[in-house]
Amino acid sequence: MTVILDGKSLANKITEELKNKTQSLTNKPKLAVLLVGDNPASQIYVKNKQKKAEYIGFESLVIPLPKEATEDNILEHIYILNEDTNINAILVQLPLPDGINQKRIIEAIDPIKDVDGFTSYNFGRLALGYKPYTYPCTPKGIIKLLEEYNIELSGKNVLVIGRSNIVGKPVSLMLQQKNATVTMANSYTQNLREISKQADIIISAVGKPKFITQDYIKDDAIIVDVGINRTDNGLCGDIDFENAKEHTSHITPVPGGVGPMTIAMLMENTLELYNLQKELLL
């Protein structure tokens, strides 16, 4: 029997725990989100993050900027947020509009307010095996979800498809720290099907609808689908869920798998940064 990795209910459980912890705080954690441009998917993601933050009892500030905003405009906002002691966490929604140097923007965030763990300070610490202030939300959510279902990572062959800074790269580092044997694939990888057939766990973050079918999957493999693809037939993941499901021991659905875990981890990171900043002020 295939087990569905229910990210939605675990995320709900974590959200309720965060809500309880927040109730006793007099000063509430505050998350600031910079949303540049009018990417419709980004607008939905930011709205969902804001709603979740407010449900938990955090304060939330969304700063919308027009797509014509310059790098200097965006940087000015980041400098103000860095200095503002009422702001605990800063998120710049990605992707940024074409022509904006994403690296320059992300690097301007004070690492202790870097809720995504994307600055070179935090990411570098993660790569070196030191504790960063925050771990990137999607990888952290994936590992929490696997651990919730008592899935052993140590010694397992894990294939990560996609090498983005948001998911592929950080999740591969975090899995290695859990003693997994990690293979990284990208769009140039040859014989992906054969490589994929060796994997005990497949984590797909490529953004190609229904790309992974049963012939990529070893019997009883565990599948984590990070893809959120908008198609004419609605939302779907990188995995052809109906085709692959019966061949897996565990699989995440889309929606209701990794997506809600990412938001829950963003909220957890916000509270962690708040606590860290309070400690540093003592």
Ligand code: GUN
């Ligand atoms: N865009 C897609 N995923 C993410 C994420 O985890 N963080 C940010 N800042 N932007 C994203």
